[in-house]
Amino acid sequence: MACISSNDSSRYCQCSTTLGGFVLRLQAIFLTLLLLLPGCFSEDEEPIDFHGRNLEGSATYKFTLEDAQGPLWSLEEQKGKVVILVFMFTRCDNTCPVTSQNVKMVQDTLTEEELEKISIVSVTVDWRHDSPSELRNWTADRGYDWPHLTGAKESLDPVYENYGVFPYEESDDSDEGYTVAHPSPTYILDTDLKGRVVWSDYDFPIDLFLEDVRTVLENY
DSSP: OTTTTOSOHHHHHHHHHHHHHHHHHHHHHHHHHHHHHHHHHHHHHSOOOOSSEEEEEEOOOOOEEEETTSSEEESGGGTTSEEEEEEEOTTOOSHHHHHHHHHHHHHHHSOHHHHTTEEEEEEESOTTTOOHHHHHHHHHHHTOOSOEEEOOHHHHHHHHHHTTOOOEEEEOSSTTSEEEEOOOOEEEEOTTSOEEEEEOOTTOOHHHHHHHHHHHHHHO
């Protein structure tokens, strides 16, 4: 300010030029930042396309149930892995065998390195019939080596409710006198156990489901 108010005109011009150059440099820096900042954040904000329904990182219900192979199985303990969550029951003769076989084919297609980062788990919707021994025999006959979980009704009901399964019993002429009707969602959870994808169709396209699993592996 003292320079600009000086009576020396040459000094006034020199200072004005210097100040003008400084302002121009500030403008250039500001414009550069405006151009760079969107590039810095666009990758994080860009939505990821899935073939199944995108759950957008929704919170999930953390449960602990009885593993047919022995100890308790806890979802919380799977943190750090991508989780494939399946619902089934052993007496199902239509949808469940298809879903389980599809998951088996996905498992067989994944590499050893990928499998180390993935946890597959199935939860029965027929707690009356599917005891640990029943599940062990059923999985052994089919070569399914991932955990199959069961438990008491009071332990399973919150799982069904939070994952939109809602099984209900229907009378039939089987030895048990009932069968179980239920939706067949298959979930993919990320390494923070947030919901990323759900496939509602029991006979999902294996190649597209596999792509979704790998997308979650690569991004979450």
